Amino acid sequence: MAKQAFFSLSLLLVFLFQCTTTSGQPAPAPKLPAVAPAGPATPGPPDVAKILQKIGGFTILIRLLKSTGVSDQLRGQLNDSNIRFTLFAANDNAFANLKAGTLNSLNNEEKVRLVQFHILPTYYTLQNFQTVSNPLRTQAGDNKPGDYPLNVTSMGNQVNISTGLVNATVSGTLYSNFQLAIYQVDKVLLPLDLFVQKVPSPAPALAPAPAIIKPKPKPKKTPIAASPKTSTTTATPTVVNSGADSLATHGILVPIGVAVFIAALSL
Structure with a gap:
């Protein structure tokens, strides 16, 4: 009996000690709901400057x-997935081989x-250059001869x-x-429009001035010599052919019948 009583007392002491220890500890903090990990950030349009810098x-x-703002312009346009570009990139060695003062001779525009001029408004693979139609259109201008012509030829893997x-x-x-291709070139692409002095076109020929026709000088009027004055009294010619004429000459008016009769008598 004594053993059973001791064993029961031991269990009671252990139970009481366990309760006392548990009540002295702070209650555990409630568990927060698990937060889903953030997904990968959506990539933005290609940044040409960052790509080259890397x-x-x-x-x-x-x-x-x-400095020209072309980098920001390209990035903004590449936001549209339907817009694509090809860039020919010349490295620092290519720029160092330019004639001294080449860049400083250009204004901002x-x-x-x-x-x-180094940017094509189309996406080209190296294989595409084998079938292009020259000259190619660049961002600097159209493909009209004499403006900003750029000709690309391809033989195998070599593109010139x-x-x-x-x-x-x-x-x-x-x-x-799928939107942007950047190819390294060994020289800076210099367009004719910027680095070749344009010969001014000749001025159109002026039409010949019409010949001035001088009026012929009017002939001088020669003064007409005054004719000598003649007497106003005109001699009346004497007609002796017939009596009728004689009568008419002297101003005698006679009837026609009488005149005929007188003429017959005179015969």
């Missing part, structure tokens, strides 16, 4: 893209044109570009997706 070696081109002033070669693909 590749490296295009400091001058990046500066031109930003001409720098915009220079950058736009001619501006009429510069012959360049595509040396590699820097970036390509």
Whole structure:
């Protein structure tokens, strides 16, 4: 009996100790509902300046893209998935090979044109260049001869570009997706319109002035010599052919019948 009583007392003490220990601890904080992890951020349109900056070696081109506003313009247009571009990117070595003062000779508008001349408003793969129709249209202008002509020829994997002033070669693909293709070129593409002095067109020939017809001088009037005065008394000729005539000469008026009769008597 004593053992059972001791065992029961031990259980009671353990129970009381457990209750005391549990009541002294702070209640656990309620569990918050689990938060779903955020999905991946939707990528925006390609940023040409950031792409070139990540590749490296295009400091001058990046500066031109930003200072002219072309970089922001491209990014804004690429928001529309139906708009696509191809960019020919010249690295810093290509710009260093330009004649000293080439860029400084351009005003702000001409720098915009220079950058736009490196951009085609169409997406081209390297294989597409084998079937293009030259000259290609650029962002700087249309494809009319003498404006901003850009001719691209392709043989195998080699793509050559001619501006009429510069012959360049595509040396590699820097970036390509369904909207934007960026190809590295070994020379800066210089358009004729900016770097060749235009010869002013000759002025249209003036029509010959009409010949001035001088009026013929009027002949001088020669004064007519006054005729000598004649007597106002005119001698009356004497007619002796017939008596009737004689009567008429002297102013004698006779009837016709009488005149005939007198003429018969005179015979």
